[in-house]
Amino acid sequence: MAKFKKKTGTSQSIPTAALPDIIFMLLFFFMVTTVLREQEILVEQKLPQATQLQKLEKKTLISYLYIGKPKNVAVFGTEPRIQANDVLIGTKDIVLWVNQEKDKLSENERDQITISMKTDREVKMGPISDVQFELREADARKLLYAAVGKVQN
Amino acid sequence: MARKKGRLSQEVNAGSMADIAFLLLIFFLVTTTIASDKGILNILPPKQDPNQPPPEIKLNERNIFNILVNANDQLLVEGEYLDNTLSLSNDIKDFILNFGAPDEESIALFNSLPASLREKAKRDPSSSDHPMAGGAVVSIKTNRGTSYEKYLEILDQVKRAYFEIYAERVGLTSDQYRALTGKTPAEKELIDRGKEGIPMAISIAEPDKIGGN
Numbered sequence: 001m002a003k004f005k006k007k008t009g010t011s012q013s014i015p016t017a018a019l020p021d022i023i024f025m026l027l028f029f030f031m032v033t034t035v036l037r038e039q040e041i042l043v044e045q046k047l048p049q050a051t052q053l054q055k056l057e058k059k060t061l062i063s064y065l066y067i068g069k070p071k072n073v074a075v076f077g078t079e080p081r082i083q084a085n086d087v088l089i090g091t092k093d094i095v096l097w098v099n100q101e102k103d104k105l106s107e108n109e110r111d112q113i114t115i116s117m118k119t120d121r122e123v124k125m126g127p128i129s130d131v132q133f134e135l136r137e138a139d140a141r142k143l144l145y146a147a148v149g150k151v152q153n
Numbered sequence: 154m155a156r157k158k159g160r161l162s163q164e165v166n167a168g169s170m171a172d173i174a175f176l177l178l179i180f181f182l183v184t185t186t187i188a189s190d191k192g193i194l195n196i197l198p199p200k201q202d203p204n205q206p207p208p209e210i211k212l213n214e215r216n217i218f219n220i221l222v223n224a225n226d227q228l229l230v231e232g233e234y235l236d237n238t239l240s241l242s243n244d245i246k247d248f249i250l251n252f253g254a255p256d257e258e259s260i261a262l263f264n265s266l267p268a269s270l271r272e273k274a275k276r277d278p279s280s281s282d283h284p285m286a287g288g289a290v291v292s293i294k295t296n297r298g299t300s301y302e303k304y305l306e307i308l309d310q311v312k313r314a315y316f317e318i319y320a321e322r323v324g325l326t327s328d329q330y331r332a333l334t335g336k337t338p339a340e341k342e343l344i345d346r347g348k349e350g351i352p353m354a355i356s357i358a359e360p361d362k363i364g365g366n
């Protein structure tokens with residue numbers, strides 16, 4: 001069947017020479033977008049579950065407080081402690097910490113500061129209410145109880 | 154002069170480069186944790202002036218939905234012992250939308266509600282007067298020994314009652330309503346229309362000190 005003679009000159013295979021480049025592009029994308037945790041969490045963090053979660057839009061306005069039982073029980077004891085930035089602080093230091101966090105924001109955003117309280121589910125309400133009292137003193141009244149989603153029944 | 158070996162290719166074999174890159178890619182995919190800032194929003198009351206006594210707010214007992222939690226995480230809702238929080242959000246919805254003694258403004262609000270919410274109004278004189286400001290308030294009182302998990306579970310149910318009312322008013326599901334960001338004017342309008350006239354009146358009392366730490 002000479003009529004359907006194979007056309008010569010065109011290659012049959014897809015060139016895969018650019019494949020590594022494509023994969024590297026993806027790799028670089030993920031490497032760049034990955035934010036490595038810059039601070040070590042010193043307290044236990046098993047967040048409670050909730051259904052009515054809301055998301056905050058402006059991440060720059062959020063400051064984090066971690067509350068829970070210290071991981072290093074031998075040094076810090078078993079009572080719940082508060083971690084701000086990368087150190088454990090006492091309840092009385094919260095006002096100072098809030099003011100430092102407020103200073104990082106621009107002037108017109110200071111009153112919109114939101115404290116995200118990442119609290120371990122084992123903590124009792126006593127320490128929480130102490131923290132809330134200090135936050136009221138510091139005039140940082142927007143509070144987010146960090147929680148993970150739960151399947152709604 | 155060493156003679157060039159004829160058959161051998163001069164290039165480095167780059168065929169496995171893609172595999173190596175894939176391995177790295179999968180490593181980063183697995184280790185990346187996208188930080189999520191999700192949670193339950195709460196606005197704390199302004200700080201109290203120590204020289205001024207706390208303002209006396211006259212509210213009738215029928216306008217307050219009392220939730221008490223003790224140090225053993227046991228619930229007392231409106232004077233009755235409750236085992237679990239499953240029915241709590243429905244009770245709160247009934248309480249908010251009771252319209253026991255509405256004034257003129259709240260009658261207008263009542264008429265603006267969709268029929269499904271209007272059905273909820275039982276007009277029970279022993280429950281809340283109306284959901285507007287000065288009307289229904291949900292009060293949560295914990296003990297210092299109450300677990301945070303229980304507290305959040307209850308706050309979650311109270312919020313759920315409000316969000317379901319808001320969402321139903323604008324014809325969305327509760328999930329859709331909570332996902333609204335208010336960035337565009339259309340979304341902002343939806344949020345405002347859901348909330349209008351029914352403020353989220355959740356009062357969180359200072360925990361009492363008995364039995365806690």
